[in-house]
Amino acid sequence: xxxxxxxxxxxxxxxxxxxxxxxxxxxxxxxxxxxxxxxxxxxxxxxxxxxxxxxxxxxxxxxxxxxxxxxxxxxxxxxxxxxxxxxxxxxxxxxxxxxxxxxxxxxxxxxxxxxxxxxxxxxxxxxxxxxxxxxxxxxxxxxxxxxxxxxxxxxxxxxxxxxxxxxxxxxxxxxxxxxxxxxxxxxxxxxxxxxxxxxxxxxxxxxxxxxxxxxxxxxxxxxxxxxxxxxxxxxxxxxxxxxxxxxxxxxxxxxxxxxxxxxxxxxxxxxxxxxxxxxxxxxxxxxxxxxxxxxxxxxxxxxxxxxxxxxxxxxxxxxxxxxxxxxxxxxxxxxxxxxxx
Numbered sequence: 001x002x003x004x005x006x007x008x009x010x011x012x013x014x015x016x017x018x019x020x021x022x023x024x025x026x027x028x029x030x031x032x033x034x035x036x037x038x039x040x041x042x043x044x045x046x047x048x049x050x051x052x053x054x055x056x057x058x059x060x061x062x063x064x065x066x067x068x069x070x071x072x073x074x075x076x077x078x079x080x081x082x083x084x085x086x087x088x089x090x091x092x093x094x095x096x097x098x099x100x101x102x103x104x105x106x107x108x109x110x111x112x113x114x115x116x117x118x119x120x121x122x123x124x125x126x127x128x129x130x131x132x133x134x135x136x137x138x139x140x141x142x143x144x145x146x147x148x149x150x151x152x153x154x155x156x157x158x159x160x161x162x163x164x165x166x167x168x169x170x171x172x173x174x175x176x177x178x179x180x181x182x183x184x185x186x187x188x189x190x191x192x193x194x195x196x197x198x199x200x201x202x203x204x205x206x207x208x209x210x211x212x213x214x215x216x217x218x219x220x221x222x223x224x225x226x227x228x229x230x231x232x233x234x235x236x237x238x239x240x241x242x243x244x245x246x247x248x249x250x251x252x253x254x255x256x257x258x259x260x261x262x263x264x265x266x267x268x269x270x271x272x273x274x275x276x277x278x279x280x281x282x283x284x285x286x287x288x289x290x291x292x293x294x295x296x297x298x299x300x301x302x303x304x305x306x307x308x309x310x311x312x313x314x315x316x317x318x319x320x321x322x323x324x325x326x327x328x329x330x331x332x333x334x335x336x337x338x339x340x341x
Contacts, residue, residue, distance in 0.1 A: 035083065092322050162221055
């Protein structure tokens with residue numbers, strides 16, 4: 001009850017802060033905005049409430065689904081788009097969607113605060129968060145020094161049968177993990193050999209993140225691979241007994257945002273895009289959901305101390321090459337690794 005009260009007070013305060021950033025964001029409005037996102041029910045519920053409070057009369061319809069599911073849905077709806085905003089997913093997916101003509105160019109008000117590596121040169125997508133991958137574990141069963149310290153230690157015999165994963169192909173997070181493990185290997189063939197051994201050690205594949213979290217809560221001996229910010233979110237906000245170890249050479253996903261080409265509500269789509277990416281919104285997302293903003297102009301005092309103190313040894317990845325190869329790698333993984341067991 002106390003947690004719910006604190007959350008609602010935070011939302012009320014933030015509504016005033018964010019709404020004040022928009023001239024005329026007061027009074028009655030009529031409209032609708034449809035958002036596709038993998039950010040999960042906590043984030044989407046909060047920002048639906050915030051946006052609707054700032055713009056009374058406007059309805060937000062936010063659909064929570066895996067990153068690949070979002071991409072596939074936008075692609076299948078190309079002739080008759082149903083959504084306005086795509087919020088969240090690795091930027092490699094936004095690169096692919098941009099090349100296929102699925103995204104609407106839009107230059108946000110904060111565009112100059114993002115480095116060239118984190119945005120599309122034609123303004124079709126922008127990066128919003130940095131999200132390191134790590135080894136997720138139940139802290140009722142393990143301490144941080146008891147779980148694998150490197151990616152290769154996941155293959156040690158003691159972890160065989162103790163690994164549970166989100167089913168990879170619908171998940172941008174897990175697709176990134178597959179590609180990163182290939183890129184960090186000496187050759188592509190060595191990368192697929194590593195993935196085959198990892199698959200052989202994996203006991204369970206779960207259909208979505210919530211099922212994975214529930215599974216790791218029940219099966220305390222299980223470990224997984226997932227986003228470090230999500231581990232903190234599930235622990236602090238939803239009471240899951242989770243911690244996350246971030247190994248050296250970890251993939252750091254850059255998550256993006258974009259407008260969908262010919263979306264049915266373009267004006268409200270642009271307003272929602274700006275609404276969730278103000279400096280106040282990023283500060284709120286860092287505090288409440290452990291999101292690490294890409295924007296370089298946010299005052300450090302607005303952000304939690306853990307962001308400045310965080311040390312991550314990021315795996316160097318050529319994201320353009322990654323985007324070009326991702327589908328072929330995932331198809332091969334499904335054909336030669338997953339189905340081979």
